[in-house]
Amino acid sequence: MNQRDCSRYRQTLGTLLILAGIVIATIPLAMRVQATYWQWRLSREFENPVVIPDASEVIAASDENPEGSSDEPGHEVVREFRPTRLEIPKINLSVVVSYGTSQDILARGPGMYPEGCFPGEEGNTAIAAHRTTYGAWFRKLDLLREGDEIIVTFGDREYIYQVEDVFVVAKNDWSVIDPTPYRALTLTTCHPPGSSTQRLVVRAREVYSRPRDRGDEGTRFDGGT
Numbered sequence: 001m002n003q004r005d006c007s008r009y010r011q012t013l014g015t016l017l018i019l020a021g022i023v024i025a026t027i028p029l030a031m032r033v034q035a036t037y038w039q040w041r042l043s044r045e046f047e048n049p050v051v052i053p054d055a056s057e058v059i060a061a062s063d064e065n066p067e068g069s070s071d072e073p074g075h076e077v078v079r080e081f082r083p084t085r086l087e088i089p090k091i092n093l094s095v096v097v098s099y100g101t102s103q104d105i106l107a108r109g110p111g112m113y114p115e116g117c118f119p120g121e122e123g124n125t126a127i128a129a130h131r132t133t134y135g136a137w138f139r140k141l142d143l144l145r146e147g148d149e150i151i152v153t154f155g156d157r158e159y160i161y162q163v164e165d166v167f168v169v170a171k172n173d174w175s176v177i178d179p180t181p182y183r184a185l186t187l188t189t190c191h192p193p194g195s196s197t198q199r200l201v202v203r204a205r206e207v208y209s210r211p212r213d214r215g216d217e218g219t220r221f222d223g224g225t
């Protein structure tokens with residue numbers, strides 16, 4: 001390879017490296033733009049909800065439970081996911097939550113674990129979200145402390161939770177989304193930021209609920225232990 005060829009090779013390599021750097025630099029921006037677009041769409045759906053029951057959430061009557069969960073024998077009970085908004089005043093977060101935790105869902109915003117219950121039901125409502133990519137909705141989750149307020153708007157009610165604990169678990173410790181004997185809210189995200197070696201968890205307890213978009217005191221919930 002002569003000097004001219006070496007110079008041409010270095011020039012080509014330099015150009016490719018610059019282009020690669022530009023592509024890498026624009027990936028986070030593209031993720032943020034995608035997340036912003038989806039949140040705009042989801043916010044419109046939240047304000048003008050169209051509830052579509054998921055077939056996997058139909059609880060049919062059976063021999064063990066001939067009436068299902070309905071007051072009327074022979075009827076099916078459909079647990080419907082409704083457009084949901086998660087608000088955490090402490091970290092200035094307000095975001096629409098989707099159903100599921102697949103990669104596509106979490107690119108749009110936080111996702112509600114199908115293994116959990118819906119707000120207002122007995123048990124554990126669990127929500128996951130990214131910490132550093134896309135909208136990085138849970139970036140500041142580690143700033144929460146005991147007593148901080150979390151608001152989940154689900155359907156026609158707002159459910160008010162208070163943080164009980166903030167802790168870290170192994171990335172494969174899924175016990176944090178197991179059912180609880182009280183109305184709990186569990187938020188999970190990767191830890192430390194930029195790594196998925198562990199999972200940051202916020203556990204909160206429902207303290208009361210109120211009708212959506214109203215300023216009354218609502219219904220205080222003191223059940224559970």
